[in-house]
Structure formats: C-alpha cells, structure tokens
Amino acid sequence: xxxxxxxxxxxxxxxxxxxxxxxxxxxxxxxxxxxxxxxxxxxxxxxxxxxxxxxxxxxxxxxxxxxxxxxxxxxxxxxxxxxxxxxxxxxxxxxxxxxxxxxxxxxxxxxxxxxxxxxxxxxxxxxxxxxxxxxxxxxxxxxxxxxxxxxxxxxxxxxxxxxxxxxxxxxxxxxxxxxxxxxxxxxxxxxxxxxxxxxxxxxxxxxxxxxxxxxxxxxxxxxxxxxxxxxxxxxxxxxxxxxxxxxxxxxxxxxxxxxxxxxxxxxxxxxxxxxxxxxxxxxxxxxxxxxxxxxxxxxxxxxxxxxxxxxxxxxxxxxxxxxxxxxxxxxxxxxxxxxxxxxxxxxxxxxxxxxxxxxxxxxxxxxxxxxxxxxxxxxx
Amino acid sequence: xxxxxxxxxxxxxxxxxxxxxxxxxxxxxxxxxxxxxxxxxxxxxxxxxxxxxxxxxxxxxxxxxxxxxxxxxxxxxxxxxxxxxxxxxxxxxxxxxxxxxxxxxxxxxxxxxxxxxxxxxxxxxxxxxxxxxxxxxxxxxxxxxxxxxxxxxxxxxxxxxxxxxxxxxxxxxxxxxxxxxxxxxxxxxxxxxxxxxxxxxxxxxxxxxxxxxxxxxxxxxxxxxxxxxxxxxxxxxxxxxxxxxxxxxxxxxxxxxxxxxxxxxxxxxxxxxxxxxxxxxxxxxxxxxxxxxxxxxxxxxxxxxxxxxxxxxxxxxxxxxxxxxxxxxxxxxxxxxxxxxxxxxxxxxxxxxxxxxxxxxxxxxxxxxxxxxxxxxxxxxxxxxxxxxxxxxxxxxxxxxxxxxxxxxx
Numbered sequence: 001x002x003x004x005x006x007x008x009x010x011x012x013x014x015x016x017x018x019x020x021x022x023x024x025x026x027x028x029x030x031x032x033x034x035x036x037x038x039x040x041x042x043x044x045x046x047x048x049x050x051x052x053x054x055x056x057x058x059x060x061x062x063x064x065x066x067x068x069x070x071x072x073x074x075x076x077x078x079x080x081x082x083x084x085x086x087x088x089x090x091x092x093x094x095x096x097x098x099x100x101x102x103x104x105x106x107x108x109x110x111x112x113x114x115x116x117x118x119x120x121x122x123x124x125x126x127x128x129x130x131x132x133x134x135x136x137x138x139x140x141x142x143x144x145x146x147x148x149x150x151x152x153x154x155x156x157x158x159x160x161x162x163x164x165x166x167x168x169x170x171x172x173x174x175x176x177x178x179x180x181x182x183x184x185x186x187x188x189x190x191x192x193x194x195x196x197x198x199x200x201x202x203x204x205x206x207x208x209x210x211x212x213x214x215x216x217x218x219x220x221x222x223x224x225x226x227x228x229x230x231x232x233x234x235x236x237x238x239x240x241x242x243x244x245x246x247x248x249x250x251x252x253x254x255x256x257x258x259x260x261x262x263x264x265x266x267x268x269x270x271x272x273x274x275x276x277x278x279x280x281x282x283x284x285x286x287x288x289x290x291x292x293x294x295x296x297x298x299x300x301x302x303x304x305x306x307x308x309x310x311x312x313x314x315x316x317x318x319x320x321x322x323x324x325x326x327x328x329x330x331x332x333x334x335x336x337x338x339x340x341x342x343x344x345x346x347x348x349x350x351x352x353x354x355x356x357x358x359x360x361x362x363x364x365x366x367x368x369x370x371x372x373x374x375x376x377x378x379x380x
Numbered sequence: 381x382x383x384x385x386x387x388x389x390x391x392x393x394x395x396x397x398x399x400x401x402x403x404x405x406x407x408x409x410x411x412x413x414x415x416x417x418x419x420x421x422x423x424x425x426x427x428x429x430x431x432x433x434x435x436x437x438x439x440x441x442x443x444x445x446x447x448x449x450x451x452x453x454x455x456x457x458x459x460x461x462x463x464x465x466x467x468x469x470x471x472x473x474x475x476x477x478x479x480x481x482x483x484x485x486x487x488x489x490x491x492x493x494x495x496x497x498x499x500x501x502x503x504x505x506x507x508x509x510x511x512x513x514x515x516x517x518x519x520x521x522x523x524x525x526x527x528x529x530x531x532x533x534x535x536x537x538x539x540x541x542x543x544x545x546x547x548x549x550x551x552x553x554x555x556x557x558x559x560x561x562x563x564x565x566x567x568x569x570x571x572x573x574x575x576x577x578x579x580x581x582x583x584x585x586x587x588x589x590x591x592x593x594x595x596x597x598x599x600x601x602x603x604x605x606x607x608x609x610x611x612x613x614x615x616x617x618x619x620x621x622x623x624x625x626x627x628x629x630x631x632x633x634x635x636x637x638x639x640x641x642x643x644x645x646x647x648x649x650x651x652x653x654x655x656x657x658x659x660x661x662x663x664x665x666x667x668x669x670x671x672x673x674x675x676x677x678x679x680x681x682x683x684x685x686x687x688x689x690x691x692x693x694x695x696x697x698x699x700x701x702x703x704x705x706x707x708x709x710x711x712x713x714x715x716x717x718x719x720x721x722x723x724x725x726x727x728x729x730x731x732x733x734x735x736x737x738x739x740x741x742x743x744x745x746x747x748x749x750x751x752x753x754x755x756x757x758x759x760x761x762x763x764x765x766x767x768x769x770x771x772x773x774x775x776x777x778x779x780x781x782x783x784x785x786x787x788x789x790x
Contacts, residue, residue: 002382003699069381260780280776287710287779288718295692302381319688371681380661380671380680 003298009073016074019050020081026349032084033352036198038206039162044085044117053091054115056239057099062112068239069301072246079250082352084205086120086159092243094121094167096236101184101224110186122163124154124187124210132237132365134178134230139212141170141183146219148172148185150212158363160196160208163189168212173227182230184223191215204356205363238317241364242304245297245324248360252290252324255331255353259283259338266342273338282334289327289334296320315377322370328357383695391460398464401437402474405430410472414750416603419476419555427475428514435510441486448493449506450486455702470650472749484553485515488564490637491581491630495622503618504583513561515583516552517638518608519631525763526770529575529628533567533610535582537624541614542569544584549596553603556595560586562619563608564634566627573625581627584615600757602764638765652755653687653726655748656680660733670733679729686722693718710778717771720762727759 005013023046032040047053055071057063071092078087095114098106098121113119129136139152150170160166166187173181187194193215199207224232260283263274273279300316308316332354336343343350365373387395413419434440435449442458444450453461468474485508492504507513524531533546544567552560562583569580584591590613596605622630657680660670671680693715700707730738730752740746741753762768776782 001385001695001699002704003695004704005381263781274776274781277772277776280779280781281772283779283781284717284772284775287775288714291693291696291711291714292689295696296688298381299383299692302383319685323685323689371678371685374681374684375677378657378661378681378684380657380677 005073009070012070013073013077015050016077017080019046020077020083024081024083026082026352029082029084029352030346030349033204036206037162038084038086038159040085043083044087047083047085047087048117051115053087053095053117054111056092057095057111057115061099061107062115067301067305068242069298069305072243072297072301075243075246076250076253079247079252080254082204082251082254082349082356086122086162088240088244088247089122089159089163090114090120093123093236093240096239097123097167097184097233098223100236101229101232106186106223119164120159120162121165121167122157122159123169124157124160124166125169126156127153128155130156130362132369134182137169137171137178137182137230139168139170141172141185141217143172143219144216148183148217148219148222150185150187150215150217152212154210154212156199157208157210158205160189160210161198161206165189166210167223169229169233179230181227183226184229184233185217186221186223187212187215187217191217202355202358204352204359207359234314237364238313239304241317241321242297242300244360244364245293245300245320248324248328248357249290249294249297251328251353251356252286252293252331255328255335255350256283256286256290258350259286259335262342263338279338282337286331286334289330293320293324293327296323311377315374318365318370318373318377321365322367322374325361325367325370329354329361332357387460388456391456394457395460395464398439398461401433401439402464402468405433406468406471406473407475408473410749411476412749413476414472415600415754416476416553417598417601417605419604421555421558423475424555424558428511430475431511431514435512440511441489441509444486444489444493444509448489448501449509484517485509485511485513487637488515488517488583488634491633492621494633495626495630497622500618500621504621507561514554515562515564515586516548516560516606516608517634518548518551518563518565520548520550522547522549526767528566528631529579531566531568531579533565534571535567535569535580535615537569537617538614540617542567542580542582542617542620544582544610544613544615547607547609549607550598550601550605551608552606555604559593562586563591563610565610566631569627570625576628577625579627579631580624581621581630582615583619583621584610584613585619588613588615590614598761600754600761635766651687651690652748652751653683656730656752657684659748676733679733683726683729686718686725690715690718690722708778710775713771713775713778716765717768717775720768720771723755723762724759727756730756 023043032038051064052074054063055066055074056068059065091114095111098110102110110119114121126132127136127138129138139150139154141148141150150168154168166189168185168187170183170185171181172183175181193213195211197209199209223229263279263283264272266273297320300320303313303316335350336354339350342348431440438446438451438453439461441449442451442453442461446452465474489505489508492500519528521531521533533544533548535542535544544565546567548565554560563586564581565584566579566581568578570578590611592609594607596607598605621627660676660680663670670676697711697715699705700711734747734752737745737747738752738756741750746753773782
C-alpha cells in the first residue's frame, strides 16, 4: 500500500494549482457564469495548450495516455477553482465514450480534434423522465434510406450550445429489455431540425433542452453497435464519473477552507465565530464529508486504473459518486450556515460553489441511483 | 496510489512464526461469548497468561524500545502481528478484550515514557511493556468526567509514602473478582496551585490496604467496570510518575496514545456491518430474504458505505503515520468521532430491520452469536475514551477553530 502521489502527479498538481490561481479567479468564474454559453475562448485555448483535454486519450490519437489518477489530480484543482467550460463534457465524457465504442475511423477523426480543443462534444442522454437508466431513454431513431431520423427531446444537456457535435443516446428498437434497442449517434449540432434552448434557473452549469424534429443522421455516424450500445456505456461512464468526483472533492476542499477562514475572521459578540461550538460543528461536518468523498474517490480511481474486476469498478465508482454528490452538496449548505448573509450575496463566491454542487448532484446519477447500483453489486 | 497491501518475504516469514504462536494458544472452538462484560474469570486468566507469553517474546508492546521491555519491531512486523490477532479474533478463538498487540498497560506507559525520570522508566516500564502487570486507568471520578482536571482525589506526602484519598468510577476491565496489579491514579497534590498544575500521577499497587473495589452494573462497556475507593492508602513514594504536580501532562500523554495517536497498523478485515449484510441476504422472513425489501436495501447500502469509509480512513491514517502522505491534524480524532457517530446509527438500523429480534440474546434466537443484541446496547455507549462532543472539540482545534482561533483574534 502506498497512498502517495507520484512525482509526476505532484508536478501536475503544482502546475494546475498555479494555473488556477493565475488564470481562474472566482471573478472570472462569475463572469463566465453570467454568459449564455458558459464558455471563454481564451480559457479554453489555455487549457488545450496545457494538454489537459487529451490527458486520458491514447498517444496514437493525439492524447497523452495518462492514468485517470493523473487527470483526477488536475480535476481536483479545477474543482477548487470551479474552472468552467465544456472540458469535462467534451474531453472526459465524450472522449471516453468514443474511445470505448467508436470505430477506428471515428477515433482517428475525432479524438485528436477533441484533444486539441478544436472541436467540442457534449452528451445528450437524459430526458424529461430524468434518469441514468435505460428505462429513461425514449427519443426515437428510425431507419430511413440508409440513414436514421431522430425525433424527441433531450433535457438537461450540459454544454449543448457550445458543442459542435452531440452524442445522442436514442432508442432504435422497442423491446421488453429496456437496455436492448439503444443506439448512440454523433449528431452535428447545426443539423436541420435540431434546436437548442437555454434552461434558466439556479444552475451551476449551462443546461439545455435539445429538440430533435426529423433530424437526419447518416448511418456512418452511429457510434458502436445499432441497438446494442447501452452496456458499452458502462465503462466510459464509470471513468468520467470518477473524474467528476475528483472535481467535486476539490469543490468540497475549497468550501471547507473558505469557511474555516471566514469563521476565524468574522467577529460577533466580540470573538471570532469559530469559537462557537455550533459553528465548529458545521465545519466538522464539512471536513467529514470531504474526507469521505476524497478517499472513496481515490480508491475508485485506483481500481479503474489497475483494471480490477468489473463489479469492483462499478461498486467503487458508485460509492464515490453517491458520497461525493452528497458531500459537495452538504459542504455547500454547511458553508451557507456559517456564512449566513454574506454567503448569499453575489459579491462573495460561496453561491457559485453551492449551486454547482446542486447541479452536479444528479449529473451522471444521483446518490439514490448509485446506491441502487451498489445494492445490485452486493446482490441484496 | 496503491490501495493493495503487499508483503515482503520477511513479513511472510514472520507471519508463520506468529501464526504458530497463535494456534498454540488459541481456543480450538469458536467462543459463544461476544460481550466483554460477560467474560468468565477463567477466560480472563487465560488472556493474561497469553499476554505474559507475548511479553516474553516482545510482542506485547511490539513497537516500544527493547531496553524498556518492548519488542523494538518496525511498522511492517507490527502490521503482521496486528493482522493475525485480528484474524483469530474474527474466528472468535481468542480470549476477548485481552492479549492483542496494543494493550492497556502499554498505553499506560506513554505518560511514563514522555515524562518519567530515567529511574522510573527502568524500574516500571518493563513490568508494563512485558504484560506482567495489569492496571486500571483510574482517571474518571463521580464528579469529574469530561472535565478531568476538576478531580477531587488527593495525595499528601508523608515521609516515604503519599497518602491517597478519593473515588474513581467507570474504570478497569477485569471481571469480578479479579483486581488489578496497579491503579494508574492521578490525584491533587497541591490544592493551592492553578488548574493543570496541581495534579500528580501514581501507579498505586492494587492490593494496598484501604482500597475498596466495587463492580458496577452497566448496560454495556468494553469490559467489566468498577468503582474504586482509596481511604488513607499509603502509596510508596517511588510510584510517583514524572514530577510532582506535573501529572496532568502524564495523563494527557496516555489519553493521546489511547485515542490512536500512532495510527492503526491492521487492515480492516471484516466488520459487524458486513456480517449483518450477509445475515440479511441469507435469512428469510415472509418467504423471502430480508434483503429483498428496497427500503432495507437502502439501509444496508448505508451500512456498507460507512463501513468502507472506516476501512479507507484506517488506510489513510496509516499512510499518514508512515509518512506517505502529509499529516492532517484532525484526522485521528475524525476517525474516532466517525466510529462514535456510526455506532448508534448501526444499532438503530438493526432495530429498523429486525424489530424485536435484535433485542434478544436468548441462546436459541440470538443473531450473529449475540453481536447484534450487543451492538444495540453499545449504541447508547458513546462516551468511552471521551464523548463525541469532546472529540468534536479536539477536532475543532485540529481544524484551527475554537481555542486557537480565539487567541489568534486577540
């Protein structure tokens, strides 16, 4: 057993930490949060130049062939700074899916462009019946003259407007086994019949409603097998989920740090509020949530990196996400308890963290979804 | 990162030796007793006998210096010892509440180690570190629980002795009628001195005239508990630990060791939660396994998650203790706080899932050899080694809150 980071990972962490400090102050995060697309061309270029968009993609496809742990070290720092943008959607989520189930031609064509930041992809999976199980996939794709015609609505699609292409998860066959009959399509975002509507609300990421009205997709844009791609999503979704957890762990860490600092300096009744046991109790709650999320996430990374048996990878991923979603949310809420009025003022960064936590809570499966998955692995 | 435990050839060789020792001394059949308050005196005595054998091999206090009676073993060897003891306990073939690797008298040695004079160390440490003496940690008093410094026990120097008076409560482990070899007893030696500067610590011989032992009846504890009274007990002056009026530091060093300052060395093998989950999978109620109910599944998954956290925090603390990762000040207390908060939760979940079955220790009906009923009682016993609220105060200091923050702001 050795829980230390490698020298390379320590270097990655330092680089990432310095980058966030220099290039991603919270005021920039707020500025980007207030745009329609949640995108900064300038920041995107800088991330791409550092090679972060190709970290876990293989070298033969323009990536760096790094481990998940290497990338997670960076994502933890990104989470501390709340680095915005479609980097996760494109490079981690869609990149992993294409790597896992794309044809050789698709990988050659798309992965180097994803790694360089030249194109941006987003995943359109969830619908009005929100959920990350195959029962929730209704959008239909029907074969017609050698292509497919897509009809339906995808909801809560992260980063759709800035994406060049969407990976759309659609139903190509009705079957009693709901995991059967699901096909993945690469869809050009500018396809005729495809419209994108910005969802407004208390959101920490840009979410969209994407409508498909007779959207024609050539058969060459099918990713993986027709009717049989749901199960193939498991591995890339596990990988992406663990990276998302690392981002949330970073968020928790920052929430703890900023709350400790505030409690030490905010004076009421002639003393810092850190001296009050109720306040201490909230902050202890944050530290507990943080450390739970952190170590479940670290172990999941390791299990995926060394290729433990599938059921162990599924279990570890779900443990990490079930706990990290809860942890990030609770760290945000407890932060608000301690900051009180100051915390809800947009002149102060806390709200950016707490609304990010709420937005990521359900993304790639909420705690209940992942607890159900753990129950399955435990064969309860 | 690597979460898997790897062993060197040296460790595996050592393991064989440890296993041989354990097999030679273990019970052949699993024990029926799980409650440390219900240990029969014969089992206690067998445990003590094993402790002395361990002491002779240097395995009773394996991490302590050889010159004082410890084993002088490195972390790797200690890990093997701890693992093998954990395994045999899991098989329930080892005397309960005794004869492991980190034992009470070894914990008592830490105050002596830090603040004792060289003469005290040479005279007393070998008895402790070789498991020759068994002692009660007699700190708590009827009116001094969490606020230990408010103790009322007194010790007055008269020639070659200190005359000790006072009452300690909730102390010890040994089943009646077995008394300890010594009482680790702090008492006020300077009533006029300020708090924390008025106390001295003693190892009072356990059989002196004037000492009265009364067993207590409690719902649950980590052993049998006693009230002990000293009435004009003449304790030899050479049983003072450290300097006069510096006893507070001595007892604090012991408490720090008791609260796991050194970090765990054994991996988490199997826990009551995992055994309980298996029980629910393999036991039918209303014609189907208990674990088929979706609400029960959610409760079981919760137990499973918390159990994984206990396991991982153990590894984390170990990695910190061995210098693999930077030490974070609050993590030791965090682990004990987690256990203290999780234990009542476990008892509650057992009750939700099993109803009155979880309250039964009837020989025919008890569940998991009675561990379930025992846990339901333990759920209401969170104060041992400090209440959770005390742990929170300590964790706050580790986080830079509380006392430190107040002083910094001044």
